[in-house]
Amino acid sequence: MASLVVVAGGVFFLFFLVQVRSFFYIESVGSASLANSVAHNNPHRFDLVSWNVAAINNNPFEYWISIDNPEYTKLMDDVQNFIENPKDKDLPLSAILDDAKFNELVQLMLDEGFPKDHVDVAATMWKNDYKDRKMIANFMKDKELGLKRLASMPDRITNTINTGDGKVAYRPTVINCYQRQDLDTQDGFWKAWTNFMFKETIKFKERSGGGLSDRTVASLLAPIKKSKYPAITSEEEAVSIPLQTILAAAFDGILVHIMNQLSPSWQPLRETMCENLNLKKNDKTLEILQNSYGTADVIFMQEVASSFIQKAKDSPLGNTFHILSSSTLDTKRDQNSVVMLSRGRFPSTTGMTEVTSQVYAKFDGMGDVPVANGDVFAFTIQDKYGDDLLLASFHGDTNGLATIPVTTAVHQVAQGDLNGKYKLIFGMDANTYSHGTPGKTQDVMEFADDYVKKGLTSCWGNTPDRENYTTFNARTYLQPQLNKAAKREERATKGDVNPKDFILFYSEDFRTTSVEKDNTGKHNYVEGMVFPTLDFPSDHGILHSLIVPKSQSNRDLK
Numbered sequence: 001m002a003s004l005v006v007v008a009g010g011v012f013f014l015f016f017l018v019q020v021r022s023f024f025y026i027e028s029v030g031s032a033s034l035a036n037s038v039a040h041n042n043p044h045r046f047d048l049v050s051w052n053v054a055a056i057n058n059n060p061f062e063y064w065i066s067i068d069n070p071e072y073t074k075l076m077d078d079v080q081n082f083i084e085n086p087k088d089k090d091l092p093l094s095a096i097l098d099d100a101k102f103n104e105l106v107q108l109m110l111d112e113g114f115p116k117d118h119v120d121v122a123a124t125m126w127k128n129d130y131k132d133r134k135m136i137a138n139f140m141k142d143k144e145l146g147l148k149r150l151a152s153m154p155d156r157i158t159n160t161i162n163t164g165d166g167k168v169a170y171r172p173t174v175i176n177c178y179q180r181q182d183l184d185t186q187d188g189f190w191k192a193w194t195n196f197m198f199k200e201t202i203k204f205k206e207r208s209g210g211g212l213s214d215r216t217v218a219s220l221l222a223p224i225k226k227s228k229y230p231a232i233t234s235e236e237e238a239v240s241i242p243l244q245t246i247l248a249a250a251f252d253g254i255l256v257h258i259m260n261q262l263s264p265s266w267q268p269l270r271e272t273m274c275e276n277l278n279l280k281k282n283d284k285t286l287e288i289l290q291n292s293y294g295t296a297d298v299i300f301m302q303e304v305a306s307s308f309i310q311k312a313k314d315s316p317l318g319n320t321f322h323i324l325s326s327s328t329l330d331t332k333r334d335q336n337s338v339v340m341l342s343r344g345r346f347p348s349t350t351g352m353t354e355v356t357s358q359v360y361a362k363f364d365g366m367g368d369v370p371v372a373n374g375d376v377f378a379f380t381i382q383d384k385y386g387d388d389l390l391l392a393s394f395h396g397d398t399n400g401l402a403t404i405p406v407t408t409a410v411h412q413v414a415q416g417d418l419n420g421k422y423k424l425i426f427g428m429d430a431n432t433y434s435h436g437t438p439g440k441t442q443d444v445m446e447f448a449d450d451y452v453k454k455g456l457t458s459c460w461g462n463t464p465d466r467e468n469y470t471t472f473n474a475r476t477y478l479q480p481q482l483n484k485a486a487k488r489e490e491r492a493t494k495g496d497v498n499p500k501d502f503i504l505f506y507s508e509d510f511r512t513t514s515v516e517k518d519n520t521g522k523h524n525y526v527e528g529m530v531f532p533t534l535d536f537p538s539d540h541g542i543l544h545s546l547i548v549p550k551s552q553s554n555r556d557l558k
Contacts, residue, residue: 050427052540054303058160061478122242146483147231162307164205177274227368288521300427302395330374337393362409396431400442
């Protein structure tokens with residue numbers, strides 16, 4: 001009987017402990033929920049979104065996707081196998097760009113006005129270095145060539161061009177939505193390619209004055225700077241425009257050759273994919289912003305095309321947001337940082353003052369900072385409550401090496417030029433890595449240490465989680481940076497799986513009350529899912545965070 005009493009007493013005691021623990025757990029959760037509820041209803045709180053919207057860009061084949069189409073699956077596997085093990089099909093580059101085609105290309109470059117000495121040097125490089133290379137082993141799979149961006153940079157600029165008169169021009173290549181079915185032979189490809197690059201013209205919107213001019217596509221090519229891409233040699237940098245033209249021609253010719261070898265029906269398949277993945281990208285992006293984040297106060301966006309900016313202004317979002325971009329909008333590379341302001345929170349932009357040039361001016365004493373026009377957009381403005389704000393949006397370089405210098409420059413403008421009078425909110429694609437390599441890729445914790453030293457914190461706090469990924473994508477073998485390609489079975493291990501996206505602010509000004517990431521467009525992040533998907537048109541997840549002023553949160557929660 002005594003033992004029964006002891007057992008019963010023990011059970012009661014355990015039950016009592018469980019109830020006490022549950023009580024304190026409920027109290028704790030309840031307090032947090034109450035705090036967040038108060039913060040959510042605080043009129044001075046900021047509802048913030050940051051999103052790099054770049055991918056899916058223009059190439060329907062660029063990223064591995066989930067799609068119920070056996071023809072697509074077979075083609076992608078065949079391309080992977082061809083490039084991994086071409087055997088006797090690994091032809092020299094001269095079989096793709098033969099002497100007749102090369103000589104024609106040289107004359108076209110001279111007629112275009114490329115400096116003759118530059119063309120001569122690039123032609124010598126082709127003859128002495130490239131023409132006898134195997135097209136797969138020594139060209140497509142040359143990692144150094146990928147780092148130099150000699151094939152991928154001209155693709156970035158000329159792949160798909162939104163012209164000044166509202167049309168779209170596609171380079172004749174496998175890796176975009178080129179709409180004519182004339183790439184079934186090498187001769188057909190070459191005629192279309194040279195016409196597009198040198199003989200036809202597009203309406204181009206010039207930066208100065210904003211007027212339209214008739215330009216050849218070849219005239220849009222830009223030098224590749226060693227400061228941004230250290231792998232390129234000084235000699236290659238000096239002649240990078242004709243050299244990248246030659247190598248882009250070879251690259252496009254190789255892809256046409258491979259696809260016609262593997263699948264005679266690849267062009268109709270691409271047309272179907274373009275319709276579902278690419279041509280509706282802007283519409284899907286706008287739909288997500290409107291339906292899921294249309295009540296935000298500030299939306300920071302990165303890698304935005306100029307055509308999207310106008311489309312957004314003409315959409316319902318244009319009625320509820322001011323859609324702002326830099327006065328130095330980049331229409332060549334066409335990857336711009338943009339900020340959208342709620343018209344409810346910011347009734348007018350009359351008092352807006354852009355300070356982007358002041359940020360760039362700070363780089364002068366920092367050595368070579370890999371930034372370009374459009375990467376940074378910063379301005380001051382006052383909201384309807386009289387709060388003076390410094391808002392900035394930034395897209396980092398692929399390796400993330402510009403992120404700390406740009407953060408430093410924005411910090412210097414905020415605390416120096418502006419005397420600390422403006423509260424900074426800074427949305428960015430920092431391009432940081434879970435485990436960076438010193439001097440090569442930016443480690444996420446090193447970045448966090450740096451911003452904390454400046455008095456900043458982030459939506460993820462002072463110590464972000466290395467495994468809190470905001471990207472999870474993998475490139476296929478049908479894109480110009482083959483050094484980044486992943487086999488089907490390597491998508492999770494070799495893909496870009498990293499914590500890249502942040503919203504920064506000074507810790508003395510704000511605190512975070514909630515933060516979420518989203519790779520579905522529906523306020524949900526599916527861990528372990530490769531994206532973009534058919535429904536989510538970017539390779540970066542969306543950040544959504546609520547922050548409140550420190551003074552307001554302390555008073556309201558008492």
